[in-house]
Amino acid sequence: MIDLKSEIDLLSANSGKYQTVFPGYITHIRFPQFKNMTAGSQINFDFPITALVGANGSGKTSVLNALYGAPMRNSTGQYWFSTKVDPIEEGEGSPNRFIYGHFNHGYKHIVETRKARVRKFRDGRYDPNYWEPTKEAPGDNMIVPKIPSGKKIVGRSLDRWNPVSRKVLYINFRKELSAFDKYFYFGKDPIVQPLKKQPANVEKQSKSAPSRRILNKMDQVRHDANFLAQVIATGDTSKTLRGRKIATENRLLNQEELQIISFVLGRDYSEARWIRHRLFKGDGGLSIVFKTKHGRYSEAFAGSGEVAVASCVVQILAVGKGTLVLLDEPEVSLHPGAQERLLAFLAQMARKKQIQVVFSTHSPHLIAALPDNAIKSFYQTLDGGFSITPSTHPYAAFRRLGMLNGQDILVIVEDRLAQSVVNLALASIDDVAISSIFRVEYVSGGADSILATRIPIFMEGTDRIIVLLDGDKKKTDSFEDPDLIPAADNINLESKIIERTGVAPQLLIDGGIGGGNTEQKIKLQRKYLSWIRKHLTYLPLSSPEEIVLTAAKTITAADKGDSQRCKHCLHALASENLGRTATSEEADSFGTFFLGAHKKESAELKAIAKALVSFLDCVKA
Numbered sequence: 001m002i003d004l005k006s007e008i009d010l011l012s013a014n015s016g017k018y019q020t021v022f023p024g025y026i027t028h029i030r031f032p033q034f035k036n037m038t039a040g041s042q043i044n045f046d047f048p049i050t051a052l053v054g055a056n057g058s059g060k061t062s063v064l065n066a067l068y069g070a071p072m073r074n075s076t077g078q079y080w081f082s083t084k085v086d087p088i089e090e091g092e093g094s095p096n097r098f099i100y101g102h103f104n105h106g107y108k109h110i111v112e113t114r115k116a117r118v119r120k121f122r123d124g125r126y127d128p129n130y131w132e133p134t135k136e137a138p139g140d141n142m143i144v145p146k147i148p149s150g151k152k153i154v155g156r157s158l159d160r161w162n163p164v165s166r167k168v169l170y171i172n173f174r175k176e177l178s179a180f181d182k183y184f185y186f187g188k189d190p191i192v193q194p195l196k197k198q199p200a201n202v203e204k205q206s207k208s209a210p211s212r213r214i215l216n217k218m219d220q221v222r223h224d225a226n227f228l229a230q231v232i233a234t235g236d237t238s239k240t241l242r243g244r245k246i247a248t249e250n251r252l253l254n255q256e257e258l259q260i261i262s263f264v265l266g267r268d269y270s271e272a273r274w275i276r277h278r279l280f281k282g283d284g285g286l287s288i289v290f291k292t293k294h295g296r297y298s299e300a301f302a303g304s305g306e307v308a309v310a311s312c313v314v315q316i317l318a319v320g321k322g323t324l325v326l327l328d329e330p331e332v333s334l335h336p337g338a339q340e341r342l343l344a345f346l347a348q349m350a351r352k353k354q355i356q357v358v359f360s361t362h363s364p365h366l367i368a369a370l371p372d373n374a375i376k377s378f379y380q381t382l383d384g385g386f387s388i389t390p391s392t393h394p395y396a397a398f399r400r401l402g403m404l405n406g407q408d409i410l411v412i413v414e415d416r417l418a419q420s421v422v423n424l425a426l427a428s429i430d431d432v433a434i435s436s437i438f439r440v441e442y443v444s445g446g447a448d449s450i451l452a453t454r455i456p457i458f459m460e461g462t463d464r465i466i467v468l469l470d471g472d473k474k475k476t477d478s479f480e481d482p483d484l485i486p487a488a489d490n491i492n493l494e495s496k497i498i499e500r501t502g503v504a505p506q507l508l509i510d511g512g513i514g515g516g517n518t519e520q521k522i523k524l525q526r527k528y529l530s531w532i533r534k535h536l537t538y539l540p541l542s543s544p545e546e547i548v549l550t551a552a553k554t555i556t557a558a559d560k561g562d563s564q565r566c567k568h569c570l571h572a573l574a575s576e577n578l579g580r581t582a583t584s585e586e587a588d589s590f591g592t593f594f595l596g597a598h599k600k601e602s603a604e605l606k607a608i609a610k611a612l613v614s615f616l617d618c619v620k621a
Contacts, residue, residue, distance in 0.1 A: 001259070001263045002263065002341070002344040002345060002347075002348050003344070004340060004341075004343060004344035004347060004369050005369060007344055007347035007348050007350075007351060008347055008369055008370070008371070010351050011047065011048055011049070011347060011350060011351055012047070012371065015046075015047075018045075018047075018048055018356075019102070019103035019110060020103055020105075021354060022048060022322060022354040022355075022356055023166065023321060023322030023354060024071070024102060024164045024165060024166030024322050024324070024356075025045070025048075025102065025103065025322075025356055026045055026067065026070060026100050026101065026102055026164065026324070026356065027044070027045055027100075027101040027102060027103070027110050028042055028043060028044045028045060028100065028101045029042070029043050029045075029063070029066060029067065029070070029098055029099070029100040029101075030042035030043075030098065030099050030100075031066070031097075031098050031099075032097055032098075032099065032140045033090070033094055033095070033096055033097060034062065034066060034096050034097065034098050035059060035062045035080070035096070036057075036059055036062070036384075036385055036386055037059050037062065037063075037385060037386055037387070038381050038383070038385035038386060038387040039385075041386070041387045041388050042388070042390075043063065043376050043388055043390075044373075044390055045356065045358070046373040046374065046391075047370070047371055047373060047374035048350045048351075048354075048355075048356050048357065049343075049346060049347060049350055049356075049357045049358075049359075049370065049374055050357070050358045050359075050374055050375075050376060051359060051360075051361055051366065051367045051370055051374060051375050051376065051397075052064075052358065052359065052360040052361070052376050052378065053360075053361060053362070053367065053375060053376065053377050053378065053392075053397040053398070053400075054377060054378025054379065054386070054400075055378070055380075058378035058379070058380065058386045059378055059386040059388075060328075060360035060378060061328055061360060062080070063358075063360075064170070064326045064328055064358065064360060065079040065080050066098045067100075067168075067324065067326055067358060068168055068170050068326055069115060069131050070098075070100050070113070070115065070163060070164065070324075071163055071164050071165065071166045071167075071168055071324065072162065072163040072164065072165045072166075073163075074163075074168055075129075075130070075131045076098075076115070076117075076131050077117070077127075077129035077130060077131050080129075081128075081129040082128055082129060088117070088129075090117070095116045095117050095118060096116070096117045097114060097115060097116035097117065097134075097140070098114075098115055099112050099113070099114045099115075099140060099142065100112065100113055100115075100164075101113075102164040104153065104154075104155050104156075104161065105154075106153040106154045106155060106156075107145070107153050107155075107156070111145070111155075111161040112136075112142055112143075112161065113133055113160070113161045113162065113163050113164065114133065114134050114135075114136065114137060114140065114142060114160070115131050115132065115133055115134070115163070116131065116132065116134045117129065117130070117131050118130050118131070118132055118134075120132075133160055133161075133162060133163050134160060135158075135159035135160045136159060136160060144159075166322050166323065166324055167319065167320055167322070167323045167324070168323065168324045168325075168326065169315060169316065169319050169323055169324070169325045169326065170326045170328075171311075171312055171315065171325075171326070171327050171328070171330075172328040172329075173308050173312075173327065173328060173329050173330050173331075173332040173333075174328065174329060174332055176307065176308040176311050176312070176332075177285070177307070178285065178286055178287060178288065178307040179277065179279065179280055179284055179285035179286055179287045180221065180280070180287065180298070181307075182280075182285050183217065183220075183221070183280035183281065183285075184217055184221065187217065187280060187281060188281065189216065189217060190214045190215075190216065190217065190219070190220050190281065192213070192214070192215055193213065193214075220280065220281060221280065224279040224280050227239070227241055227246055227279060228246075228275070228277065228279055228287060228298075230246075231246050231247045231250055231275060231277060232250075232273060232275070232289060234250070235250065235252075236250055237249065237250050241278075244278065245278075246277050246278060246279060247275050247276060247277040247278075248276045248277070248278075249274060249275060249276040250273070250274075250275050250276075251273070251274055252271060252272070252273055252274070253271075253272045253273075253274055253310075253314065256317065257272075257310075257313060257314055257317060258270075258271070258272055260313045260317070260345055261309060261310050261313050263341055263345070264309050264313065264338055264341045264342050264345055265305070265306060265309055265338055265341075266337060266338060266341070267292065268292060268293065269290055269291065269292055270291050270292060270293065271290075271291035271296075272288055272289065272290050272291065272310065273288065273289040274286070274288055274310075274314065275287045275288070275289070286307065286311060288306075288307055288310055290306065305332070305333035305334045305335075305338065308332065308333060308334075309334065309338070309342065312327070312330065312342070313345065316345075316346070316349055316355075317349075319353065319355060320353070321353050321354055321355075322353075322354050322355065322356075323353070323355045323356075324355070324356050324358075325346075325349075325355050325356065325357045325358070326357075326358055326359070327357065327358070327359035327360070328359070328360050329359075329360055329361060329362065330342060330359055330361065330366065331361055331362070331363035331365070331366055336363075336365040339363055339365040339366045340365055340366070340368070340369070342366075343366055343369065343370075346359075364394060364398045367394045367397065368394050370394070372391045372392060372393050372394075373390070373391040375391070375392050375393070375394060375397050376388050376389065376390070376391075376392070377389040377392040377396065377397040377400055377433075379400060389431075392431070392433070392434075393434055393613070393616050395409075395433075395434065395437050395616055396431055396433035396434040396437070397433075399433040399434075399436060399437055400433045408437060408438065408439040408464070409437055409438050409439070409464045409465070409466065409615070409616070410438075410439055410441060410464060410465045410466075411438050411439065411440040411441070411465075411466050411468055411612065412441060412442070412443060412450060412454070412458075412465065412466070412467045412468065413440060413441070413442045413468050413469070413539075414442060414443075414446050414447050414450070414469060414470055415442050415446070415544070415588070416442055416585070416588045417544040417545065417548075417587075417588040417591050417592065418442060418468070418470065418539065418544045419440050419441065419442045420544075420588065420591070420592035420595070421539070421544040421547055421548070421592075421595065421605070421608070422438075422440045422468060422608060422612075423440055424592075424595055424596060424599055424605055425605040425606075425608035425609045425612070426438055426440070426609060426612065427599075428599065428605055428606060428609050429609050429613065434613060434616070437616070438612060447469045447470065447473045448502070448503050450467060450469065451469075451501045451502070451503045451505065452503045452504065452505050452506050453505075453506050454467075455467065455505060455528065455531065455532065455535075455536075456505050456506060456507050456508055456524070456528065457508075458531070458535070459527055459528060459531040459535075460508070463534075463535070463618075465535055466535050466536075466537065466612070466615050467532075467535055467536045467537070468537055468538065468539060468608075469536070469537075469538050469539070470538065470539055470542065470543045470544065470563060471538050471539050471540060471541050471542045471543065471546075471563075472542040472543060472563040473502065473538065474538040475499065475500055475501060475502055476499075476500050479500060479529070479532060479533035479536070480496075480500075480529070480533075481530075481533065482526045482529040482530050482533070483530075485526070485529075490522045490525075493522060493525040493526065493529070494525060496529065497525065497528060497529060500529075500532070501532065501536075505528055507521060507524040507525065507528065508524070509521050509524060534618055535618075537611060537615075539604075539608065540604045540607050540608065541561075541604060542561050542562060542563040542566065543563035543566055543567065544591070545563065545566040545567045545569070545570040545591060546559070546560070546561075546563065546566040547595065547602065547604045547605075548570060548591045548594050548595045549566055549569060549570060550602070550604065551594075551595055551598040551599065551601050551602035551604065551605070552594055552595070552597070552598045553598075553601070554569075554573070555569070556569075570587060570590070570591050570594075571584075571587045573590065573594070574586055574587040574589075574590035574591070575587075577590060578590075
């Protein structure tokens with residue numbers, strides 16, 4: 001129904017222009033002093049959907065609280081306030097504060113608004129948690145604009161830029177409970193009333209007669225369910241109890257709401273009734289009665305994810321253009337497929353309604369399809385505070401949380417020196433969380449063995465493998481998409497493979513590699529071509545030995561491009577260094593040491609690192 005990749009691509013088409021396309025778009029937020037954030041931490045909102053990833057207590061919800069209080073007439077104090085147990089501590093003349101950017105159409109530039117926590121009297125009472133916009137502070141690296149005297153700009157008040165004007169929807173999915181769950185699991189037990197003393201002349205009640213006494217929560221639910229059933233039967237909010245309307249909302253979800261909920265949850269709902277009421281000891285809340293082809297059931301029998309998704313979908317479909325949508329852990333009670341479809345819905349709404357979405361998450365499935373600059377990873381600094389990476393790959397974000405054990409990407413190379421070269425390339429990647437994703441191994445038998453026997457096995461398993469052969473094995477600069485090869489060319493598939501790799505693969509075909517199932521052989525040949533197109537690449541230059549010699553600037557013009565000459569040259573250098581003929585293992589060790597000493601001068605190491613990082617995009621999903 002909604003294609004996630006297409007929606008992400010459509011949003012990406014406006015890259016760099018979101019601040020002018022999306023009303024009230026917040027371009028960045030920074031924290032000179034705010035909770036446990038490292039002073040000066042900043043988040044750039046480079047994409048309309050931003051994922052905040054980090055360990056518990058790392059500041060993700062704090063950022064959502066700040067964003068909630070950023071627009072006009074909103075206050076962060078609604079979620080963060082001082083108490084005797086958890087006082088908000090502030091330095092002398094240095095209040096907790098945050099600064100955020102937004103585009104001013106009159107000024108035609110991105111401007112910054114500063115909001116700070118102040119103590120003041122409001123409505124006749126002392127409020128220690130009031131947040132208000134303040135004037136520009138050069139000490140917080142804010143630029144005071146030079147505006148000609150007498151010129152008025154909408155959104156500017158004397159010495160400050162006013163807060164951006166936009167609606168905010170904040171949904172904490174841990175609190176998105178149905179009325180039943182809220183009461184049954186978190187509500188107070190009913191107070192048991194003592195039995196009234198019966199007059200002596202009244203015959204004792206039969207043991208089989210039902211009791212009207214409410215002894216526990218189950219009794220209370222049964223009691224209130226009678227009134228809820230009456231509300232459902234009326235289809236409106238006319239039903240009253242003790243002079244008050246039982247329900248404030250009572251309607252069937254419309255077709256769009258129902259379709260989106262069905263899409264996200266992967267179920268086919270034919271009907272759903274939405275009821276907000278005051279039952280269950282006055283705690284009340286949201287009840288939803290779902291209907292499928294298998295029957296009807298209320299939220300008491302629904303999964304908590306069903307109610308949370310239904311509530312989220314209904315609320316987001318109702319928001320106006322340009323709304324800021326903040327979601328705290330939307331993956332709660334949702335299976336991976338539902339999480340990805342929820343993201344697809346959010347992406348479509350971001351595009352259609354120009355809403356900006358920021359969510360905190362611990363789920364890899366909610367961020368796998370997002371561009372790297374949409375993922376902000378929180379990490380703890382040495383002083384105990386938390387800072388944020390400006391951009392990170394999904395694998396790196398969750399590697400930091402220890403959530404990708406056993407999901408390394410295996411890099412297959414031809415020999416021991418190639419393994420050392422690739423490991424040195426990985427060591428050049430600044431983000432350790434990314435470099436640690438890769439595990440480099442060499443296999444015996446060389447390139448021909450890898451191409452002929454190993455790849456047919458690899459392609460039947462995980463896609464988290466990249467084969468990185470020496471450059472002298474490269475037969476073509478690009479691999480043709482096998483989907484574009486016509487069926488009439490099936491007879492030539494093996495020759496095409498040989499042309500591209502130099503070998504005929506030993507495909508696992510029923511009946512043996514010498515013949516067998518022709519249809520299966522064609523299918524596997526196409527699969528082989530598809531696999532090498534995605535997973536096979538080559539080291540720069542002819543061999544790892546040439547990479548070493550080039551970095552050390554000891555290569556001769558005659559040796560360039562000749563892998564055998566480079567092998568002999570490096571072996572000779574290793575032997576000269578040892579004072580005797582080096583073994584092949586000693587030559588490899590010398591090559592590793594030699595390259596390590598000159599790694600900063602090696603453009604080839606940088607190229608290998610870049611190729612490996614780009615491969616991550618192929619395995620995001």
